Amino acid sequence: MDSGATLEELEQRPDYDVQLESLNQWQLAWRRFKRHRMALLGSALFLFMVVVGLIGPFIIPYDDTKIGLPDAKFNAGRPPSIAHLFGDTGRLHRDVLTLVVNGTRLSLLIGVLASAISAIVGTFVGGIAGYFGGWLDTILMRIVDALLSLPLLFVILAFSQFLGEGHASWPTMVLIFGMFGWLGIARLVRAVMLSLREEDYVDAARAAGVSDVRIIFRHLVPNSLSPIIVATTLGVAGVIIGEAFVSFLGFGVDPATPTLGNILSGALEFISQGNWWWAFFPGAAIVLIVLGINFMGDGLRDALDPRAKV
């Protein structure tokens, strides 16, 4: 194009294009995320619960294992007071606040680790199925479809019971939830793979002699990262609720270890005596964590969607 300008003049001009380009995909996503009020609120909520879980034990004056003196008059536990802000439990008189803080930490840990495993396994299976296609894809997806037509919670319940008999360690629960959580992600990654497989840059890489494994994990997976991130984030919430449920029924983590579900399980026995605080606070902790994650996940979904406006 004849711009009628000399090279010197052109070099002097501000280059708007380059400034726009230099905001990469992640910076743009961050900018969108920051504008999402619910997402910021959710992240704040989630971070707050993480901080509570991490530094809580150093602030709370009670020991997790500390057992109060039995008091026949308060067999169902004592309601919240200055000494015990969330009240104490029935029979053993443990401080509910201490239990909730420690339970929050453990529940978060299980949720995050199990979702990470799900993400890795799901990406691997989905990537392989989507990239290679053919009979491998058919078999893998048949299995995924069949498993997804079962109420997975049923299967997880049975599995935890057989593996731990109600006294599982928390890493066992991480493994179990990781083992059944990857199905959705595998399906997601496969769908993205199928559409990306036909792109020109994949052909170019293949023509250049790049190996299949490298193409999958260096080129294709990074491009399907956004949906994986969103699904994994929301998955954390699912695992936390699921684990709480399994432990609540007494098939999960050993009752002596406080996860949020275990604390609720203990409360069940006294619920008909009007002992609300023992069940209320751990449940409210679950709601706060899960609400935070859900808001955050929704914000991420909007922020990472490349079709969304800046």
Place this chain on the structure above:
Amino acid sequence: MTATEAARERRTGVGDVLLDVRDLRTHFEVMDGTVKAVDGVSFSLRQGGRLALVGESGCGKSVTALSIMRLIEVPPGKFAGGEILFEGRNLLKLNDREIRKVRGGEIAMIFQEPMTSLNPVMTVGDQISEAVLLHQPVNRKGAQEVALQSLVDVGVPDPKRRLKQYPFELSGGMRQRIMIAMALSCNPKLIIADEPTTALDVTIQRQILELIKNVQERTGTALLLITHDLGVVAETVDEVAVMYAGRVVETGTVEEVLLSPRHPYTRGLLESIPSQGKKGQRLSAIKGVVPNPFRMPKGCKFEPRCPYAWQAGADEEPPLFDLGPDRMSRCWLYDPRYADHLAEYEGRAPKKSAEVAS
């Protein structure tokens, strides 16, 4: 008698003013500010008359049409000013109930996308008779008969079978015929056709245009055609209003506007059409792009792209100068103060532009 006089004769013969849009302003409040999609649109249409609203995409012609139908979602949309007089009633002041009587009954609309403008899960017959039931004193069976008749009117082959068919079973051209039949079914006084042929194959476009023209002449209903295609304009209508950046910049009869454009933008549009007469000549395009709705130029909106621009009233927007009966232009050239610029503009008129219209 010149062609222009003949057209005027025909026009004045048709009757009183049916639709009078006066300084219409339709704005949209969006996250980043206000988009003034329509900001000063004026034109009028007589009973049985045919007028085209012409302009590039994004100039506000569809928003104008939707404003007349009051199909603008409020909010984010907002009628910031002006009036739309239909038989003397201001449509912008009608309540929901009253405007619903006008929609479909007195003003019918044909949309651009025949593929998506029909409900995919309702039969053609049900969709047409739904409108008939609303506006005519007939029962369900009578409505089906009216629907059948209107299919016959638009020349749909095998009309009885079509009534029972779903839109997905029909071609794009056939669906547009159905849309026209639907518009006709309630004998409206005005049909608004928003780019009715843009989405169709070239061979079908002509048939649909012919059909619209035919039914318009037969029923005597007025036609407001919205298009970006000056070729379509020349064939179909009597009068033209040219729009740019949400404003009407020029009005007149087809012959006047296409043969002697009185606005530099109209002239630019005509010069950018390839035609037989311009064989071997270099096609000129209007330089630059349509202004960003958030950063509109202060004075004349076309000034930054105008090859004839000089520093006339730089911060002031030109009014619509009256140049005769229904002949207007929104250009400083027609301010008596700038007569010398006008002489230069007319001196630079391309000699062959007449062939564009023929």
Place this chain on the structure above:
Amino acid sequence: MIRFIIRRLIGTIPTLFVVSLLIYSILQLAPGGPEQRFEQNPKITPAAIAAFKHRWGLDQPIPVQYCRWVGICNPDGEGLGVFISNSRLPNFLPGFLGGGDNGVLHGDLGYSSNTGSSVASLIGQRVLPTAILAGIALIVWVSLALLTGILAAVKPYGKLDTVITIFNYVGFSFPTFWLGLMLIVLFAANLRVLPAGGMWDARTVPIFGSPEYWKFFGGHPVNALVDLGRHLILPVITLVFVSVAGDSRFVRAAMIDSLHQDFVRTARAKGLAERKVVFRHAFRNALLPVLTNVALELPFLFGGAIATETIFSWPGMGLAYIQAVRTFDYPVLMGILIITALVVVLANLLADILYAVVDPRISYG
């Protein structure tokens, strides 16, 4: 239409086969087996355990066990004879065609390793309570989801939409079982207006499902229904509150999408009233994705039902399942899982059929 349904029914057979294979392998994958519950008991000798295993066929190779459970193999046959029924025909054929009478294919889900009673009859007893609870919850849930979703979609980002959205997010984040507990604390333990659990008032009503119950029901239908209704309120609220949120969001998205379609504008241009535009045009088109979504969510309804049934001691399949898990009762687990999978697959089939009914673009061919 009939041919379409039959073809789709045949299509579900491989899916169910894969599901059964998976359930079986998963349970086999887990360490231990039905005999595990004796481990803690010093009075039971290894010989007794071996006898137990033999009695239940647990000493057979796993493929044979699976084969017997499905009903392809005959439990008494030797060598290749296991595939042949007593009538000297392939065992998998239906009984009246000379096949065997054991296995899922012949309606025999085995016997509870805990109580020895037939799994099919156990499930038979538990199906009705679960169907009542889940059915009512489903009706309330879908109606509420449609109502709130449509209301929110008509004016997106308006006041009502914001309220519904917040409500949905909170509901979505509630663990079912915790909500149930809180409802019990409030309405049963403190206010004492509703029962804390169970399905009937044991002081005035006979056991649900027993002949006496139906006699009572026949004599005092109003009393029986009121009693059932009182026991249903809390469990249904629990199930619905959590489930409605996701669907309400889904309906909202589908409706917003539908309301932005060109044909909705056409409908408005005809002069139709907004209510008719929303229901006759936009809603009918939004219904398709909603139907599919509801069908896909049925497993979650069952999942939610286990939680709810446990908390409210509702004598349904969920409670039976939990008891079976507790006692390592493999036949009951397998039976409930395969029946649930069947329900889910049939629900998907139903969604397909409804889809074809609502959407003329889909032919049955």
